[in-house]
Amino acid sequence: MYPAAFEYHTPGSVREALSLLGKLGDDAKLLAGGHSLIPMMKLRLAQPKHVIDLRRVPGLAGIKDDKGTIVIGAMTTHWQVESSPVLREKCPIVSDTAGVIGDPAVRNVGTIGGSLAHADPAADMPATAIAAGFEFVCEGAKGRRTVKADDWFKGLMSTAVGDDEILVEIRVPAWAAGSGGAYLKFPHPASRFAVVGAAAMVTLDGTGVCTKASVGITGAGTKAVRAKGVEAGLTGQTLDQATIEVAAQKAAEGVDVQADLQGSVEYKSHLCRVFARRAIEAAVKRAKG
Amino acid sequence: MKLPVKMTINGQTQSHEVEPRLLLVHYIREVVGLTGTHVGCDTSQCGACTILMNGVAVKSCTFFAVQCEDAKITTIEGLAKDGELHPIQQGFWEKHGLQCGFCTPGMILAAWQILDRTPSPTEEQIRHQLEGNLCRCTGYHNIVKAIQWAAENMATAKK
Numbered sequence: 362m363y364p365a366a367f368e369y370h371t372p373g374s375v376r377e378a379l380s381l382l383g384k385l386g387d388d389a390k391l392l393a394g395g396h397s398l399i400p401m402m403k404l405r406l407a408q409p410k411h412v413i414d415l416r417r418v419p420g421l422a423g424i425k426d427d428k429g430t431i432v433i434g435a436m437t438t439h440w441q442v443e444s445s446p447v448l449r450e451k452c453p454i455v456s457d458t459a460g461v462i463g464d465p466a467v468r469n470v471g472t473i474g475g476s477l478a479h480a481d482p483a484a485d486m487p488a489t490a491i492a493a494g495f496e497f498v499c500e501g502a503k504g505r506r507t508v509k510a511d512d513w514f515k516g517l518m519s520t521a522v523g524d525d526e527i528l529v530e531i532r533v534p535a536w537a538a539g540s541g542g543a544y545l546k547f548p549h550p551a552s553r554f555a556v557v558g559a560a561a562m563v564t565l566d567g568t569g570v571c572t573k574a575s576v577g578i579t580g581a582g583t584k585a586v587r588a589k590g591v592e593a594g595l596t597g598q599t600l601d602q603a604t605i606e607v608a609a610q611k612a613a614e615g616v617d618v619q620a621d622l623q624g625s626v627e628y629k630s631h632l633c634r635v636f637a638r639r640a641i642e643a644a645v646k647r648a649k650g
Numbered sequence: 651m652k653l654p655v656k657m658t659i660n661g662q663t664q665s666h667e668v669e670p671r672l673l674l675v676h677y678i679r680e681v682v683g684l685t686g687t688h689v690g691c692d693t694s695q696c697g698a699c700t701i702l703m704n705g706v707a708v709k710s711c712t713f714f715a716v717q718c719e720d721a722k723i724t725t726i727e728g729l730a731k732d733g734e735l736h737p738i739q740q741g742f743w744e745k746h747g748l749q750c751g752f753c754t755p756g757m758i759l760a761a762w763q764i765l766d767r768t769p770s771p772t773e774e775q776i777r778h779q780l781e782g783n784l785c786r787c788t789g790y791h792n793i794v795k796a797i798q799w800a801a802e803n804m805a806t807a808k809k
Contacts, residue, residue, distance in 0.1 A: 362692050369653060369670035369716050392717075399712045400694055403673075412670070414717060440706070464782025465763060467694060469706040470713075551695055553781065 364402035367409055371417045375500055375527060378413055383502065383525055385411045391527060392416075393436055393475030396467055421474075421529060424448060431455075431533040435474025439463070442473055451535035454542030454562060458489040461546065463553055477513070478528045480520045480584065482619075483554035487514055487585030489544050491577030492560035494534055501526040510577075514584040537573075540564040541648030545640045546580065547632050549623060555580035556623045557632035559588075559612065561640035563595065565648045571595050576637060581629045582617040590614045591637055600645045605638055612637035657721045659684065660728030670716050675699045677715035678725060686726040686755045690784070697783030700756035701725050707763035709782075726755035729762070737807070738762060738800040747796030749787040757783050761797045770801055 370389075372378040382389055390409035392398055401407040415421060421436035424445045431451055433442065442448060442459035449456050462468055462476070462485050476484055477497070489495075490510045497508045499522050508521045515521060522528050536542065546558030557580040564573040574595035576588040594608025613630035620626045652667040655677075664682055678687050678701070690698030692711050699711040702724040729736040738761045741747065748754045757780070764771055764779045771779070776794050785793060 363673075364671045366669065366671055368651065369714070395714075395717070396694060396712055399714070402671075403692065412714075416717060463694075464697070465779050466697060466700055466707045466709045466760065466782050467712075469763075470708050 362403040364399070365405060365408040367402075368411045370411060370413045372413060372415070373417055373419075375418055375421070375529060378415060378418060378527060379500070379502055379525070381411075381413050382527070385413075386524070389413055391478075393478070394438060394470045394472040395475070396463070396471035397475065397479040397481060415527075422472075426451065426535075427532075429535050431535060433473055433531045433533065435478075435528045435530055436472050437474070439468035439471050439473065439476070440465070443468060448533070452493055452533050452542075454489055454493055454544055454560065455486075455533055457542075458485050458544040458560065461485055461544070461548075461553075473531060474528045477531065478520055478522055480514055480518050481554070482517055482583050482585075483549070483552075483556070483558075483580045484585075485544065485546060485555055485558055485579065488555075488558045488560035488577035488579035489542075490531075491585055491587050492542060492544075492562045492575045493536070494575065496532040497521070497528055498530045498532060499523065499526040500529045505529070507532070511587060514586070517583040519584075536562065537564050539566060539648055540573075541644045541646065541650075543640045543643035543647065545636050545643065547636060557581045557629055557636050559633065559636040559640040561637065561644040563600065563641065563644045563648050565600070565645070569599050569649075571598055571600050574641075576612070576641070578612060578616055578633055578637065581613065581633050582619055584617075586616055588612050588615065588633075588637060591641075595641065600641070602642075605641050605645070609634050609638035609641060653716050655716050655719055657718045657723055659723045660725060668715050670714060672715045673711055674701075674713035674715045674718055675710040678710060678723075681715075684725050684727050688752055688755060690752065690756075695782070695784070696753070697756040697760055698753050700759045700783065702759055702762065705766075707760050724759075726758060729758065736762075737803045738765070738797065741796035741798075741800035741803070742793070745792050745796040745799050747788065747793045753783060753785045757785065757793055761793075761800065764797065765801055765804060769805060771797070773798070 389411040542562035546555040590611030688698040690696035
């Protein structure tokens with residue numbers, strides 16, 4: 362499969378990339394790891410006239426601890442996220458999620474920023490972005506601004522990043538003591554994308570009462586969403602099996618569940634409830650250590 | 651408009667002018683002439699096009715050649731040294747890890763990645779780490795055995 366012809370640009374700085382983006386406008390696409398964009402170009406679902414490759418921009422990859430917030434450069438690969446000692450210690454659900462994206466060779470190249478800016482409805486990290494409270498830092502000609510995960514995913518492959526902006530980093534709060542999290546999915550057997558995926562994070566106080574619950578659902582609808590009904594059913598409760606069961610029943614509420622080749626609305630709604638329950642169970646187990 | 655690109659493949663410098671849309675796998679096969687790297691699904695799922703780039707396994711059907719300026723690439727042709735098979739290749743021979751052989755170059759380079767990161771992998775780790783490589787005839791049992799054979803022999807060789 363051959364993509365349509367395009368002109369290839371390799372800016373050496375974010376500023377240069379922004380200037381190209383400003384000049385070329387809608388005719389240009391930013392290329393990060395390329396593991397979403399290149400397949401789309403091969404299928405000619407995307408036919409940009411200009412491709413702006415961010416590989417040569419220094420400083421966009423890497424993971425560092427900034428006083429309790431983990432800062433992940435947008436060009437950091439899924440493998441770097443999966444294998445990061447800092448993330449493993451401070452917010453392991455992010456590493457766990459990265460470790461089930463695609464397959465090892467895909468994770469060696471695909472980037473967290475590229476994936477979150479592409480916002481495939483069946484991508485894994487969006488659910489965890491919501492559960493773990495990611496913040497998205499976008500840079501434009503006028504400087505940087507930060508967008509919260511709840512405001513990031515706008516619709517099918519659509520995010521809050523402006524046409525004249527670049528997602529440059531993702532900020533992840535280190536989780537509080539007594540927290541646990543898990544991301545679980547029902548993978549498509551060939552592509553390994555999430556037919557449905559659920560990310561859950563819970564914080565328990567010394568008596569085992571849930572002081573904070575955060576649940577994100579991906580795959581089922583056109584975009585990842587927060588399962589507010591589930592969170593309400595967990596917060597303030599002792600998380601025994603019955604409480605988790607009841608709370609997880611609300612996992613498909615607020616999701617615009619789409620029927621497709623993988624299943625009906627009923628089937629995918631059911632998967633939302635099952636995977637939310639399993640993710641919460643795993644999160645509680647980890648929170649209890 | 652064609653662009654110049656220069657990279658090292660199996661220790662040899664390659665320098666050509668290519669269209670930006672030329673995929674790395676086609677560059678390797680058709681421009682450089684190394685046809686051991688295969689095109690299977692062409693949608694980054696099957697792993698037949700797996701190569702090593704700067705020390706990690708990647709799917710060459712999902713790269714443009716122009717992205718690979720200055721990259722150090724190893725294809726299946728570059729694995730044997732001085733006429734001696736690499737232990738992973740030998741393992742596939744010993745344990746009958748192939749039938750038609752189409753997936754084999756990708757399997758072997760994916761196996762290289764596994765053993766580079768996990769020199770003594772469990773069977774479960776091998777199976778999990780091979781999830782990006784599809785085989786449609788041997789089945790995976792002998793491929794797993796081949797990688798285990800390689801792991802044991804590479805460990806012995808190190809001692």
